[in-house]
Amino acid sequence: MTYLVRYSKGMMSSRILILLWISTLMSGCIDPFEIETENFENILVVNTTITNEMKNQEVLLTRTFRFEDDGPLAEEGATVKVVEDASIEYLFEERSPGIYRSVQEFAASSGREYQLSIQTIDGKSYISDKVTLPQETLIDRIYPQRITNNDGVEGLGIFVDTFDPTGNSLYYRYEFDETYRVVSPKWYPFDLVVTRDGPGLLFFEFDLVERSEDQRICYANNKSNNIKLTNTAILEEDRITGLEVNFIPAEDIRVENRYSILVRQYVQSREANGFYEILSSFSESESLFSQIQPGFIEGNIVSENNADEKVLGYFDVSSVSEQRIFVDRDDFLADLPSFELQCELFRPEAGSATLLEYHMLIRDFIDSNTVRYYSDVPLPPDGSIPFTFVRRVCGDCTTSGVSEAPDFWID
Incomplete structure (x- = not known):
């Protein structure tokens, strides 16, 4: 077996020593090398979804980063606002580096147009297309079911049903927060x-x-880190039945005791769905070194100063519905090996x-x-x-x- 050890400039010597120590435990040959990004473009990345929930809405601003860097750099000191019907302004303030929250709570309303405006600390301005709130559709139900996945692993599947009798929703995106109870197996008083x-x-x-x-006894939390999309555009009716939004293997710590999941359903526009489909295919690419790489993902945000400047992100306005369920292991997985x-x-x-x-x-x-x-x-x-x-x-x-x-x- 061959293992790849990546060294980047500026690493502390202690980290290198640790990597070298780990490498001695591995079998196979190791050829350490340094990877450096060529033709790097410093691009503003915008991540936001404004919803019909009455809350402090949020906009996340970062910059693209090189492969050899540790992670994205927050875009700090920007002026951010959302404009409703070209007249009402909702101002955002920076609560932590790169995270901007609306000063006042507000909810997107049907029949109104919304536009995102960003001015960075260096004086550059960015503007989004005007977007409207899609049809609101409630989740019918969230339910657990014992299943075997495509890899032959038994565990707990989480499924969603929903239906829009008006036939106007069509495009759906799903996220979830999962919380689970952890019991110390060797707790001593x-x-x-x-x-x-x-x-x-x-x-x-x-x-x-x-x-x-x-x-x-403790409680741990995870957020979904993938993009789950579906649509009913070519179906006879706007109905989703038995869509799997999560799977947890029976031997996973999350279902070792008691488990809860909050599923959020976003109804979004066709344009937003197209953007997230491309983004999903990019994030699921098997390797950064694969032969076929997607190009730049164009969203609906542009620079007002330079028409050729690239901006990565999409200003999304979606209606949202959510449901939470609780699951006890003994109700579904009692006879299977556990964590x-x-x-x-x-x-x-x-x-x-x-x-x-x-x-x-x-x-x-x-x-x-x-x-x-x-x-x-x-x-x-x-x-x-x-x-x-x-x-x-x-x-x-x-x-x-x-x-x-x-x-x-x-x-």
């Missing part, structure tokens, strides 16, 4: 602490203190070390915050018995989520 140490001692003294219940962490107990070995040196090792283990104490054996005051630990992820769920349940959570 006590933490090990050092109660007495210092120079001149022959050994440390240890004690057990109650551990917070906050490390026992399982490797949580073997381990004891730091003293070897030929003195008791004091061994205790110093245990103290360093505790201070590293990478392990959690776990034992059913009573702890003697002098710590003469071996101490037992598990990896932190096994005894502390805050490595995977947060301890406070979301407001919407229902047990």
Whole structure:
């Protein structure tokens, strides 16, 4: 097997050493090389969808970045506004680098035209086409179903049904937020602490203190990172039945316990659908080095200063409907293998070390915050018995989520 290690300029020497260390664990030959982008174009990237929800709407501005860079650079200090019917202006303020939110809450309304206006800190101006709000259509239902996917993997599929009797919606886009409960498999009600140490001692003294219940049950969250599109333009009626919007393998941590998903359905214009179809095909390209690469994705935003300047993005105004469901594993996947962490107990070995040196090792283990104490054996005051630990992820769920349940959570 051949592994590719990519080095970029300006990496810290420690990072290079780590990569080299990892490479020694890999089989095969490694030819490190440096990739540099040629003919780079610094293009403004606009990401926004204005909806019919009454809320602080959001516009995200970044710049394209080179392949060897760490990620996109936020476009800061811009003046952003959305204009309704060429008369009402909704101003946006920068809440964090590149993220602009409307100063006041507003919702897109049917029969109105909306236009996005951006002026960057260097004085360049950008304007979108005027767009209108499409037909609003509610989700009929979201439902789970045990299925086997195309790769032969069993798990939980999430499906959506919807219907527009007027036949005007036609083009749909789906996103989701998923939240799941994480239970620490080796949570222990006590933490090990050092109660007495210092120079001149022959050994440390240890004690057990109650551990917070906050490390026992947590909640983690994921957002969809792909583009799910469908349309009914060539169908006899504007109806969607059994569209799969997500799939979770049975052995995934997300369905190890209790799972919830919020599905958002956007009804969008034909033009917006075309843009997202191209964007989806680009993002699903098998490799950045594949022979066929899509060209520039043209949206509906242009530069007012330079007609030849490229702008990447689409000013989208969509109607939205959403539904949330909860799923318990036992209702669908009880007889299938489930997610399982490797949580073997381990004891730091003293070897030929003195008791004091061994205790110093245990103290360093505790201070590293990478392990959690776990034992059913009573702890003697002098710590003469071996101490037992598990990896932190096994005894502390805050490595995977947060301890406070979301407001919407229902047990």
